[in-house]
Amino acid sequence: SSAPQDQVAGLVLLAGLGLLDASSDLNQYPPATVLAAVDLCGSMFSDSAARSLLDQWIARAGGAQTAGETAHTLLLEARLPYGGGATALELMIGINDPSSVMAGLYEFAVNDKLPPATRTEALFLLRDHLVGATYQDIVKDCTEQMQQVGDAWLERAERLLGWMGA
Numbered sequence: 001s002s003a004p005q006d007q008v009a010g011l012v013l014l015a016g017l018g019l020l021d022a023s024s025d026l027n028q029y030p031p032a033t034v035l036a037a038v039d040l041c042g043s044m045f046s047d048s049a050a051r052s053l054l055d056q057w058i059a060r061a062g063g064a065q066t067a068g069e070t071a072h073t074l075l076l077e078a079r080l081p082y083g084g085g086a087t088a089l090e091l092m093i094g095i096n097d098p099s100s101v102m103a104g105l106y107e108f109a110v111n112d113k114l115p116p117a118t119r120t121e122a123l124f125l126l127r128d129h130l131v132g133a134t135y136q137d138i139v140k141d142c143t144e145q146m147q148q149v150g151d152a153w154l155e156r157a158e159r160l161l162g163w164m165g166a
Contacts, residue, residue, distance in 0.1 A: 004033050008082050011037035015053035016045030026053075026060045031070045035084025054087060068095030072104070078113035085118025089125060102129045106138065110145050116153050123160065136164050 001007065007029055014020045015037065026034060034057045042050035061067040071091035074080055080088060089108065093101050108114055108122035123142060127135045143157040 004030070004082055007033045008036045008040060011053065012041045012044060015041045016049045018049070020053060020056060022056075024056065026057045031057075031061070032074055032080050032082065032084055035071065035074070035080065035087045036082035037084075038087045039083045039085070050087075064091075065095055067091055072096070075104070075108055075114070075118070078111060080115060080118060083115070083117070085115055086121050089118070089121055093125070093129075098129060102126065105129060106142070109142050110151075112149070112151050112153065116156060119153055120156055123157070136161075139164065 001010070011020075011026075011029065011034065014024070029037075034053070038050050038054045038057070041053055058064055058067040061070060068091040071088035072095070075085070075088050075092060089105070092104060096104065105122045105126045109119050109126065111119065114122075123139065126138055130138065139157065139161055143154065143161055145151075146154040146157055
């Protein structure tokens with residue numbers, strides 16, 4: 001099928017059932033479709049099935065650098081309509097220097113064009129990449145930015161702040 005949702009589901013089933021092999025042409029699918037399938041495959045089947053799908057796509061995409069750049073571009077352009085944000089963030093982190101990772105994660109956390117799940121994941125990942133700032137300060141700053149613009153994702157950020165005791 002040419003419908004993206006059907007393609008995501010098909011890739012998930014193929015990977016989850018172990019039916020993808022070296023002859024599978026993953027280049028026929030848009031990168032956003034493959035990234036969404038990787039995220040969903042990990043949820044529905046296993047991390048190893050998702051990793052196998054991702055590894056095959058990375059190889060077909062031309063390697064980790066190219067795959068990471070593609071994922072980074074999709075994040076910057078907010079072109080992940082079917083999911084795939086967690087995998088895109090993982091790939092983006094893998095190709096950038098620490099200061100770029102931190103700046104990127106912050107920007108993705110406050111980008112209201114990205115899906116809430118991707119924004120939440122970016123905010124959580126920030127904790128592992130902070131240099132010279134406290135996580136609580138960053139979460140407060142993100143929350144304040146969202147309050148100013150009336151962001152629909154604000155409730156998630158406020159809940160996180162509450163869990164942190166801020």
